[in-house]
Amino acid sequence: MQTEALTGGFANPPVEASRGFRAALNALARPGTIETVAGAEAPAPVSTAAAVLLLTLCDAETPLYLAPGHDGQAVRDWIAFHIGAPIADAGEAMFALGTWEALQPLAPYRAGTSEYPDRSVTLIVEMETLEQKGARLTGPGIREAAHLSLPEIAAFQANRAAFPLGRDFYFCAGDRLAGLPRSTMVEAG
Amino acid sequence: MTIQTTETEARRAWMGLLAKAAPARLDALLGEVGDLPDFTWLRRPEAGGVMVRGRMGGTGQPFNLGEMTVTRCALQIAGGAVGHAYVQGRDKRHAEQAALVDALMQTERAGDLRRTVLDRLAAERAARAEGRAAKAAATRVDFFTMVRGED
Numbered sequence: 419m420q421t422e423a424l425t426g427g428f429a430n431p432p433v434e435a436s437r438g439f440r441a442a443l444n445a446l447a448r449p450g451t452i453e454t455v456a457g458a459e460a461p462a463p464v465s466t467a468a469a470v471l472l473l474t475l476c477d478a479e480t481p482l483y484l485a486p487g488h489d490g491q492a493v494r495d496w497i498a499f500h501i502g503a504p505i506a507d508a509g510e511a512m513f514a515l516g517t518w519e520a521l522q523p524l525a526p527y528r529a530g531t532s533e534y535p536d537r538s539v540t541l542i543v544e545m546e547t548l549e550q551k552g553a554r555l556t557g558p559g560i561r562e563a564a565h566l567s568l569p570e571i572a573a574f575q576a577n578r579a580a581f582p583l584g585r586d587f588y589f590c591a592g593d594r595l596a597g598l599p600r601s602t603m604v605e606a607g
Numbered sequence: 608m609t610i611q612t613t614e615t616e617a618r619r620a621w622m623g624l625l626a627k628a629a630p631a632r633l634d635a636l637l638g639e640v641g642d643l644p645d646f647t648w649l650r651r652p653e654a655g656g657v658m659v660r661g662r663m664g665g666t667g668q669p670f671n672l673g674e675m676t677v678t679r680c681a682l683q684i685a686g687g688a689v690g691h692a693y694v695q696g697r698d699k700r701h702a703e704q705a706a707l708v709d710a711l712m713q714t715e716r717a718g719d720l721r722r723t724v725l726d727r728l729a730a731e732r733a734a735r736a737e738g739r740a741a742k743a744a745a746t747r748v749d750f751f752t753m754v755r756g757e758d
Contacts, residue, residue, distance in 0.1 A: 427650060431651065
């Protein structure tokens with residue numbers, strides 16, 4: 419196993435995981451806000467923000483899907499040492515990591531059931547850039563309207579239409595992350 | 608392949624020995640070694656529970672024997688060797704020292720450490736096990752059938 423797989427975890431896990439969790443909560447509670455996180459370094463092409471999310475949210479009981487491009491031995495080794503999450507297919511995963519294009523199509527991912535809408539996937543989408551402009555967001559957690567540079571519009575409108583079922587999204591670029599829960603209404607900005 | 612298996616077996620043996628050693632004794636023996644290298648943490652010591660599983664007679668269906676507390680850590684010493692430790696109990700210093708020995712056993716100081724630390728730990732453990740077995744053997748009761756009254 420390469421040394422790269424063994425480094426890059428939290429130096430002080432209780433504190434840094436708490437900060438990461440706070441950022442993840444804030445991002446989902448206030449769609450459109452961009453949080454900055456630090457403390458984790460995963461092998462390329464995983465961004466710092468995605469690494470923090472994985473370390474904070476995933477463990478041995480959360481199957482993780484790696485989309486093509488992010489599915490490599492270095493990333494798998496890193497996840498095995500630091501997280502221990504089992505690598506799964508898109509259909510069984512509770513978390514998925516990849517670029518927007520690589521994660522397509524969205525249909526196989528779990529969207530929950532009427533009895534258990536929480537049994538759905540959280541997609542961690544790697545982006546080139548993340549800005550507060552573009553698609554117009556309204557709904558819970560947003561005072562009037564927020565803007566976020568989403569990769570597309572239609573997919574998130576369909577996701578919202580299935581509420582209370584649906585999938586939740588995190589967008590990561592470098593050390594910045596934003597969230598888009600299934601409750602948010604998305605329109606072209 | 609064979610070489611790698613032998614190395615893995617040897618490492619398993621010393622990691623097991625360190626995991627079960629008494630923390631105070633390991634500390635004392637490491638004190639005799641002296642001159643321990645600097646290291647960086649890959650995973651700081653953390654305590655947790657693991658489920659110990661067994662098989663009846665070593666071959667039956669696995670069953671859960673019970674939970675035990677373990678402390679684990681991983682570190683890297685100057686030179687690049689990586690040491691891992693999973694030790695009994697919640698003594699973080701014990702885990703740190705076990706990982707340090709594990710890392711040093713992969714360097715040219717292996718022979719030195721084997722003499723000063725591992726061989727002595729192994730001898731003490733064997734002596735303890737033997738003492739216990741002897742104590743048990745002294746109170747053993749054998750049952751004989753003297754007369755069965757059949758003839």
